[in-house]
Amino acid sequence: MKWLISSVLFFLVSFSLSAYEIKGELINKDTSVSIIEGQTFNAYLRIWPFANADLAAVKEALNEKDFLDFFYIVNVQKVEYSNNNEEVLEIEAKVILKKFYVPRTFYIWPYKSLTIPFDIINIQPVKNPTKQDFLILQQPVIETIKKNPLSLWVYFIVVLVIGMLSYFLILLVRRNRIKKVKQAELDKWIVIFKNVRDRESLEEIYRTKDNWLPLVGGETPPILMFFKLLNKIQFKKDWDEMEEHQVNEAFDEMRSIFERN
Numbered sequence: 001m002k003w004l005i006s007s008v009l010f011f012l013v014s015f016s017l018s019a020y021e022i023k024g025e026l027i028n029k030d031t032s033v034s035i036i037e038g039q040t041f042n043a044y045l046r047i048w049p050f051a052n053a054d055l056a057a058v059k060e061a062l063n064e065k066d067f068l069d070f071f072y073i074v075n076v077q078k079v080e081y082s083n084n085n086e087e088v089l090e091i092e093a094k095v096i097l098k099k100f101y102v103p104r105t106f107y108i109w110p111y112k113s114l115t116i117p118f119d120i121i122n123i124q125p126v127k128n129p130t131k132q133d134f135l136i137l138q139q140p141v142i143e144t145i146k147k148n149p150l151s152l153w154v155y156f157i158v159v160l161v162i163g164m165l166s167y168f169l170i171l172l173v174r175r176n177r178i179k180k181v182k183q184a185e186l187d188k189w190i191v192i193f194k195n196v197r198d199r200e201s202l203e204e205i206y207r208t209k210d211n212w213l214p215l216v217g218g219e220t221p222p223i224l225m226f227f228k229l230l231n232k233i234q235f236k237k238d239w240d241e242m243e244e245h246q247v248n249e250a251f252d253e254m255r256s257i258f259e260r261n
Contacts, residue, residue: 022116023048024047024048024116024119025044025046025121026043026044026045026107026121027043027045027046028043028122029041029042029044033122034126035123035124035125037099037100037125037126037127037128038098042094044092044093045062046082046088046089046091047088047089048085048089050087051086055089058089059091067109068108069101069107070099071098073095074093074096077092079091100127100128189212189215192205202248203234206226206230206234222256222257225254229246230247233247
């Protein structure tokens with residue numbers, strides 16, 4: 001019985017040692033060790049001893065996948081064995097820090113039947129104070145285009161349609177804004193015209209004609225008639241009753257133009 005217990009313990013210890021014999025490292029290759037949530041950086045992964053691995057399978061397991069709970073591998077650029085040691089697998093990749101974490105002793109990457117402990121080197125995670133949710137595309141646009149060139153035309157058409165819609169939307173918004181400004185200016189002059197009561201205010205209307213004429217489309221016959229009658233008598237010291245009546249009548253005709261606009 002003692003022999004059986006000893007054998008089981010030996011097997012468990014041996015299995016535990018062999019299971020953790022393999023290890024890995026995730027190393028930040030960029031100059032700054034401070035990585036903010038959502039930031040992309042160049043990384044270098046090393047796994048050893050890892051001889052005779054299927055390199056394509058390793059790339060597939062890493063590329064565009066979550067990694068060590070806190071990272072996302074955007075693109076695996078190279079997978080090859082070290083020139084100095086054929087048991088050391090070296091991987092170059094673009095990596096995103098998905099979320100802030102408190103550094104710990106080791107991190108686990110499950111690969112097939114293996115549970116590989118990883119060390120993280122040259123990375124000091126920094127919280128992003130403006131962080132909401134970082135959107136990570138599962139398939140980058142460039143990779144999609146490489147796999148299917150026809151998709152380039154799809155992207156082009158989508159961008160073109162969005163661009164045209166945006167252009168017409170901007171024109172529409174700008175036109176409405178100009179229309180509102182013009183209407184506000186027109187409303188102001190309608191009030192001014194309605195409040196004309198005497199000679200002084202009639203002459204003020206004439207002096208400011210350059211400001212309101214564009215709002216009614218320029219010099220129409222009623223406007224020209226008002227100008228003509230006013231020009232005849234505006235320099236007189238006093239207007240007689242007939243002159244005042246003619247000018248006021250011409251002004252009333254002209255004022256109706258504003259009310260129609």
